Amino acid sequence: MKRSLPVAMLLALSFAPMARAANEADYKAAYAAAETASKEAAALRNQWTTTVSTLAAAKKAADGGDFDRAVAAAKEAEALAKASIFQATSEKEAWKAMEIR
């Protein structure tokens, strides 16, 4: 019982800032950031299918007026895009480790 207390606390904390509902402005900002990251990933020829689908989900949610879900999806899309950018840059050298010599 003792160990799970701090975990519950942590969870509660992480939701605190999201208290007020997101509005269209929040969505636009989050979507723009996600889109730039996604474009960069595409330019590196290393886009992920999940980035594209999450970005589309964000737009769909926003069109439906559900800005909470739209902002969450846009943030996730941005994270995915950034991860694919990191993958592309780190693989520039990392691929040699697997090469059959």
Added chain:
Amino acid sequence: MRPATSLLLGSLSAALVAFALTSPRVIAADKVDPVADAKAFQNFFFQKFPDVKHEDFVNGPYSMNEDMKRQWQEKEEFPPYEFALDAGKEMFATPFKNGKTYADCFPNGGIGIRQNYPYFDTKEGKVVTLELALNRCREANGEAPYSYVKDEMASLTAYMAYTSRGKPMDIRIPDDPRALEAFENGKRYFYTRRGQMNFSCASCHVQSPGERIRAEILAPALGILNALPIYRSEWSGMGTTSRRFITCNSQTRALPLEPQADEYRDVEYFLSYVANGLPISGPGARP
């Protein structure tokens, strides 16, 4: 010391010295050496699967699993790509509107030449694959190009592959720095991890051929393109090299590039070159 043990010790130390000399070749400042790459690539698979006959590697998953091989041989008695083959033969003989046929675009009338594709076009400075050459032939004769992932292209390449069955893959790299660079690009693409799954082609086809990903057995990378185009039960239809690359990408959640993108042309060049000497076995049937 009895003579026998001293003899044993002598030969052991000689072997050790020899081994030290030939330890993984010292990498000169990243000079591209396709001949050495191909040798290392083939030896890797010959040593990893000593009881698989060299020419069997072109049969992909069926060289790795007896039960699957039986299912395949049963299918090969009357293979599902039979219709694509007949369609391809007919298309090959049907003249374009301007009276010419595919035979006019290809050396030896397009018969028995699949093992030389893809080749490096020194004029264009790029790799040209069989699928690209076919569409360029169509456009040169005023016909609309075929989709790279649909049945017409698969039928044409199926027929051309069939006319080369059994011939050893014979890809040449001209003495041209751009050709070496294309080869290196293809190699890099093959080993680069991509997609949210973070797999490279090598993660599946070098590190774990013969193992299962759910119902399917992974094919070894050696000779993996020799059987293309393939009729896949999964697609219940034919698949060209382009379609195979695209679906592999999307399986690892990497957004596929456009068919015949430079990366795909180069990785086809790399994979075909390292399979030199192994027989063409297309068109193939796969799970």
Added chain:
Amino acid sequence: MTAHTGPHPTRRLILQGAASVALIGLGNLPFAPVRAAANDKYPEEVFKLKNEADAIKALYGKTAEPSDKVRLDAPEIAENGGVVPISVTTTLDKVTSISLFVAENPNALAASYKIAEGTMPAVANRLKMAKTSNVTAIVEADGKLYSATKEVKVTVGGCGG
């Protein structure tokens, strides 16, 4: 049947026993009159039946007994559910019909072959299987039914997408 610790476990067992007997009884009543095996007509109704036992009864009007004289060749793991190579051979003689049932398919009866006089009692074909299932071959020889069953594992391929 999980072991119950609740009150009167025996009463519940008896009740369940009675229920299942009733079901079996019901099972074969409505289909007894349908006898389509002998003639040449396409057994349209039988192909619509879901359950294997009902389909066998509807097609042949009797039940089969397992026999090692019927050999059913099917893969242990199907390379693809869409194309499963399955073949049946038998050493029985006076064979008039061979049928194949896939229990877990939407409709149990997959294929039914009429073996004429002078035709060898064997057939090979490629079937579709919705998921892992028992495949049963039924051979009608000299008016009696013999069967062989094998499980074939079926799952999708690939790593994700």
Added chain:
Amino acid sequence: MTSSIRVRATSNGDITEVQTLIQHPMDTGLVKDAKGELIPAHYIQQLKFACNGKDVFVANWGTAVSKDPYVKFSFKGAKKGDDLKISWTDNKGGSDETTAKIA
């Protein structure tokens, strides 16, 4: 249009082995197309093989038979050069037939 039926009938001794591959979608009616609509059921129901005026083999098929269906069987009482007539009908009233010489 070439026939939808590919057949290979080879006889050795008194036994003729017949292999057939038929070009047919064999749609079950349970699969959706790209736009999400159900593809209607379209499958071969009966396939007949006749030789010397007698039905030697009749296949009754449901929706569980693979696309481009294949079947193999063998029979006695025919010799090289005899005609083998193969015909099929599907649930939409479609049909095709061909005659092959036993090799």
